[in-house]
Amino acid sequence: MxxxxxxxxxxxxxxxxxxxxxxxxxxxxxxxxxxxxxxxxxxxxxxxxxxxxxxxxxxxxxxxxxxxANRDELITELITDAYRSLADTFRARAETGPDLAGLAHALRDWALADPQRYLLIYGTPVPGYHAPADTTRITQEIMGHILDACAAGDPPAEPPSPLAAHLADHRAWAGDHPASPAALRRALAFWTRLHGVLSLELAGHFTGMGLDVAELYADEVLAVGQAGLS
Incomplete structure (x- = not known):
């Protein structure tokens, strides 16, 4: 911090x-x-x-x-600010050590604090707008913190699954991070499953279902921690 x-x-x-x-x-x-x-x-x-x-x-x-210069330049500024804010949040959390659950709950806290900021970068794309490539560096930093936490809990070697074999040869999205295929699988589970819950929550799709979304999210966090272990 x-x-x-x-x-x-x-x-x-x-x-x-x-x-x-x-x-x-x-x-x-x-x-x-x-x-x-x-x-x-x-x-x-x-x-x-x-x-x-x-x-x-x-x-x-x-x-x-x-x-x-135009609307797109303003949107780019807002998107870049949002990514930087999340990167700062993850960086501050990671200063205490790699902790996948800590990052997961920091992500939800950040999203709930400003839902429109979250939806701007992870919601429905703005029609006609294309984000510039220079946001890639910030998104790689965000993913780097997730990969660090996933690699810290790496399981022993196991028979490769089809997805693990695929990730061994398709890891450009992870940059130069040396994470194992199991850690890559866990990072993808973090990205897809947790963002899935958050996107549904912030869009109001759990309204009227009578469940505690925080409990659902916490259960998904536990499941993500096990991804790649079986």
């Missing part, structure tokens, strides 16, 4: 040393992003409008376009 706070202090210090024009530009962009988040929470990312944001800020549309 101290590392995250240190990075924030460094960012604040760097901002304070910027020339006034750069500081003003950063302030306008941040205010625009705040209004954009409110729009997304109300009507979804596909309804995002720079002209509407400019009106809320007391600016003309063309004036705001000096700060964001």
């Amino acid at each position: 101290g590392g995250t706070r240190g990075r924030r202090r460094q960012a604040v210090a760097a901002a304070e040393t910027r020339p006034p024009r750069e500081r003003y530009r950063a302030q306008v962009r941040e205010e625009a992003k705040q209004h954009a988040r409110q729009q997304i929470a109300t009507a979804g990312a596909s309804a995002l409008s720079l002209n509407a944001i400019a009106k809320q800020m007391g600016m003309s549309g063309p004036a705001l376009y000096r700060y964001f």
Whole structure:
């Protein structure tokens, strides 16, 4: 946690040393992003409008376009901020050591704290929008923390399953992480099963079912910890 706070202090210090024009530009962009988040929470990312944001800020549309070239640039900023926030959350949790259950519950806490931020990166894609490749570095960091935790609980060698054999030859998504096929399988279970529960929960699909989603999620976390063991 101290590392995250240190990075924030460094960012604040760097901002304070910027020339006034750069500081003003950063302030306008941040205010625009705040209004954009409110729009997304109300009507979804596909309804995002720079002209509407400019009106809320007391600016003309063309004036705001000096700060964001188009809607896609603004969405990219929001997506990048969301990925960085999750990466910071995982990094802070990982500072206490590799803990798959700890990461899993940190993920749910992060998602519930701001559902629209979660849905922006893991929900329905925004029509006509294509995320830039430079978000790959951040997503690889996020996956790296998951792989570290999965590899820490690696089981003894076992007869390879068809999926394990497949993952041994198809591991580009894991970057250069040396995780075994069993750990890769566990990381994929983390990614698919936990995101599946979260996506259904945040979209309201458990409403009226009369179950405690926290209990369902906790059970899935236990199951993920066993993935690759049988």
